[in-house]
Amino acid sequence: MMDAEILERINRGIILRTGAYLTNDHFVLSSGRHAQEYVEKALATTEPAFTEGLGDVIAKHFAEEPIDLVLTTGYGASLLGHCVARAHPLRPRFIYAGKQRDESGVSYVALPRGFRQYFVGNPKVLIVEDIVTTGETVKELIKLVNSLGGTVVGIGTLWRRIRKVNFTFPFFTLVDREFPTYAPKNCPMCRRGIPINQEFLPEPGPQKSHRMKTGTN
Incomplete structure (x- = not known):
């Protein structure tokens, strides 16, 4: 069996080829901190062949x-x-929840009405995410499954960006990498005069507010 570290390096290389994993540059994160690496989750599933292959790895694990x-x-x-559902030997159904916010501003996830029929009989549920940062979206999905009478059997994801984010259920990630970030005054890229990447700057003003409303993963 191939060493786990080698496998992770291979998976990270695949994500790099999609354009989602950017490195050796100077980025400003939404927190205001600076980093040499960045993961743009919107790009992680833009290559169908790679997405199918990565989904197959998660399906095989479970x-x-x-x-x-x-x-x-x-x-x-x-x-x-x-892709995970297609690759799993039991051919499970694929369903999704939508992110919403209640009147008091608290975010939650809700299942479309048509999917509720699939929770009859205590189904076994695998939660799949692309990029996990805070883990809040996964926690909301776990609460949703519990509220509908299902049982979470595991969580699969492409990339866990913060290693201290853990769950009580079996958790599998293709890449488990937390890269260093710096306060602007301590940023080594700033000291070396490396220009900030302008393409991936945090969204300003109202757009950034909208991103916060839709939640983070």
């Missing part, structure tokens, strides 16, 4: 699990989740 449903939320994660 191949022995009795999965009835693959559940995701968000466009990119849904593309990946569909």
Whole structure:
């Protein structure tokens, strides 16, 4: 069996080829901190062949699990989740939830009405995400499954960006990499005069506010 570190390096290389993983540059993150690496989740599933291959890896990891449903939320994660469902030997159904916000401003995920029928009989659910940063979206999906009478059997993702984010369920990520970030005054790229990448600057003003409303993964 291939060493886990080598496998992760291969998977990271695949994500690099999609354009989602950017490195050896100077980025400003939404937190205001600076970094030499960046993951643009919108690009992670733009290459169908790569998405199918990565989905196959996740499906094989959970191949022995009795999965009835693959559940995701968000466009990119849904593309990946569909590939996982197709590759899993039990051919589970693929469903997705939508991110919403209640009147008090608290975010949550909701299942389209038509999908609720699939939760009859305590189905076994695999949650799939693309990029996990805070883990809040996954936690909301877990609560959703529990509220509908399902059982979470595992969580699969492409990339966990913060290693301290953990779950009580079996968790599998193709890439587990937390790269260093710096306060602007301590940024080594600033000290070397490396210009900031303008293409991937945080969205300003109202657009950034909209991003916060839709939630982070």
